[in-house]
Amino acid sequence: MLDRNVVEAIVRDVVRSNFARHAPPPNAEPPSSPKLVVSISARHVHLTDAHVKILFGKDKLTRMKDLYQDGFFAAEETLMVVGPRKRMLPTVRILGPTRKETQVELAFTDAISLGIDPPVRESGNLADTPGCVLVGPKGVVQLTQGVIRAERHVHMGPADAAFYGVRDKDRMKLRISAHGAADGCATTFENVLVRVAEGIKLEVHLDTDEGNAADLEHADKVELIK
Amino acid sequence: MLDRNVVEAIVRDVVRSNFARHAPPPNAEPPSSPKLVVSISARHVHLTDAHVKILFGKDKLTRMKDLYQDGFFAAEETLMVVGPRKRMLPTVRILGPTRKETQVELAFTDAISLGIDPPVRESGNLADTPGCVLVGPKGVVQLTQGVIRAERHVHMGPADAAFYGVRDKDRMKLRISAHGAADGCATTFENVLVRVAEGIKLEVHLDTDEGNAADLEHADKVELIK
Numbered sequence: 001m002l003d004r005n006v007v008e009a010i011v012r013d014v015v016r017s018n019f020a021r022h023a024p025p026p027n028a029e030p031p032s033s034p035k036l037v038v039s040i041s042a043r044h045v046h047l048t049d050a051h052v053k054i055l056f057g058k059d060k061l062t063r064m065k066d067l068y069q070d071g072f073f074a075a076e077e078t079l080m081v082v083g084p085r086k087r088m089l090p091t092v093r094i095l096g097p098t099r100k101e102t103q104v105e106l107a108f109t110d111a112i113s114l115g116i117d118p119p120v121r122e123s124g125n126l127a128d129t130p131g132c133v134l135v136g137p138k139g140v141v142q143l144t145q146g147v148i149r150a151e152r153h154v155h156m157g158p159a160d161a162a163f164y165g166v167r168d169k170d171r172m173k174l175r176i177s178a179h180g181a182a183d184g185c186a187t188t189f190e191n192v193l194v195r196v197a198e199g200i201k202l203e204v205h206l207d208t209d210e211g212n213a214a215d216l217e218h219a220d221k222v223e224l225i226k
Numbered sequence: 227m228l229d230r231n232v233v234e235a236i237v238r239d240v241v242r243s244n245f246a247r248h249a250p251p252p253n254a255e256p257p258s259s260p261k262l263v264v265s266i267s268a269r270h271v272h273l274t275d276a277h278v279k280i281l282f283g284k285d286k287l288t289r290m291k292d293l294y295q296d297g298f299f300a301a302e303e304t305l306m307v308v309g310p311r312k313r314m315l316p317t318v319r320i321l322g323p324t325r326k327e328t329q330v331e332l333a334f335t336d337a338i339s340l341g342i343d344p345p346v347r348e349s350g351n352l353a354d355t356p357g358c359v360l361v362g363p364k365g366v367v368q369l370t371q372g373v374i375r376a377e378r379h380v381h382m383g384p385a386d387a388a389f390y391g392v393r394d395k396d397r398m399k400l401r402i403s404a405h406g407a408a409d410g411c412a413t414t415f416e417n418v419l420v421r422v423a424e425g426i427k428l429e430v431h432l433d434t435d436e437g438n439a440a441d442l443e444h445a446d447k448v449e450l451i452k
Contacts, residue, residue, distance in 0.1 A: 108438035109335045120410045120441065151410045183417060184346045184377045187439075190403070190412035212334035213413075213439035215346065 034160045037068060038174070038204040038222050040211035041150060043110045044093045045079055045134065046103045055079060055136025061096045068203055069155065071097065080135040081106075083114035088135075099124075104132060104147045107207040111149065121148040122193060153193040154204045154224065161196045164226055168196040173225040174204055176214040185215035192224075260386045263294060264402070264430045264448050266437035267376060269336045270319045271305055271360065272329045281305060281362025287322045294429055295381065297323065306361040307332075309340035314361075325350075330358060330373045333433040337375065347374040348419060379419040380430045380450065387422045390452055394422040399451040400430055402440040411441035418450075 052061060062076040075094040081104060082088040089110060103126060111118050116130050131143040166172060172194055177186040278287060288302040301320040307330060308314040315336060329352060337344050342356050357369040392398060398420055403412040415436060
């Protein structure tokens with residue numbers, strides 16, 4: 001049985017290489033468009049150092065696969081996430097590095113299957129969010145808050161922000177479409193949150209519901225619109 | 227443990243009553259806008275009479291709940307849908323009445339969990355679609371084809387088609403949005419297939435991925451755009 005996280009990692013890689021293939025060559029247009037990558041974030045967990053210790057009995061996560069942004073990675077470790085009434089997701093991937101607060105990011109479909117109703121939030125904004133129970137091989141953590149649906153967002157560096165004429169915290173639109181038979185799922189996502197930081201590559205993060213709704217796997221055109 | 231189909235039926239009803247509440251009163255505008263209902267179709271199965279007999283050992287489905295369109299209903303009966311490598315969805319609702327061909331409609335998220343890669347198709351267009359196994363209390367049916375992701379579509383009668391200036395098989399856009407904090411998920415779905423028939427009420431059908439991507443549950447505005 002192929003793990004869903006693995007499937008989604010594969011999908012994500014297909015999408016990446018697809019868009020990389022369709023991205024304009026450097027200097028094709030004046031000014032040249034930045035390479036736009038759209039990634040699907042399958043459900044995942046960010047942990048504090050203290051929670052890594054409790055759940056896995058060790059000091060560090062084990063790097064399995066680098067993510068597109070430098071320094072970020074999918075860990076070998078996974079957790080069981082348990083909701084109310086003992087419904088659970090058995091294998092939720094942990095992303096590193098560790099953070100100051102533990103956070104669980106679910107698509108709404110995941111949350112429904114778990115019996116949790118999380119708000120749509122920017123990463124890190126966890127006040128008044130629901131909790132859950134995390135079960136690892138060495139211990140259990142009861143979170144009183146930290147479960148969110150991550151708000152659709154785009155990471156970019158200052159040069160990309162200048163190219164699009166946007167600033168940190170602005171909102172943009174992302175249109176996903178395809179040629180031919182696959183275009184039945186063309187979709188424009190509004191209110192894509194702009195997050196500008198030094199040293200960050202241009203990358204949109206959607207969740208699995210959004211990626212599936214737009215059939216990103218078969219799309220061949222993505223446009224970021226101010 | 228609350229069955230997912232029940233949860234989704236509840237969500238659908240909330241959405242319906244919400245939009246009914248926000249619909250303009252009759253003759254509020256010249257010409258008055260038709261009442262627009264957006265329904266989420268959770269994964270479901272349509273069966274032939276012969277398959278009802280094999281799977282349940284009886285001649286007729288049992289009506290559980292009427293759907294919005296007159297004459298259509300959710301049945302008491304559910305099936306297990308089994309994909310390759312024995313992955314399965316244990317409880318998939320059957321919708322009535324019966325049809326000439328058996329058809330399984332899944333969102334992509336469902337299909338990924340089942341290990342099937344269905345194409346996006348108009349209902350009834352089943353050539354070259356994947357099959358699956360249906361398991362009922364009295365028998366088993368092996369489908370060689372019939373699994374699709376239903377293409378997003380809008381049902382309407384001739385008067386509504388005249389109001390919007392569209393014809394059968396045209397394509398429209400559906401914009402879903404909300405006020406305040408819930409607007410982070412505003413989404414425009416393109417290529418919504420128009421299906422015009424006599425005696426049909428105006429109703430958009432999305433699947434769970436689309437409804438969840440746009441957070442339809444918290445939306446308070448839906449617009450059908452030519």
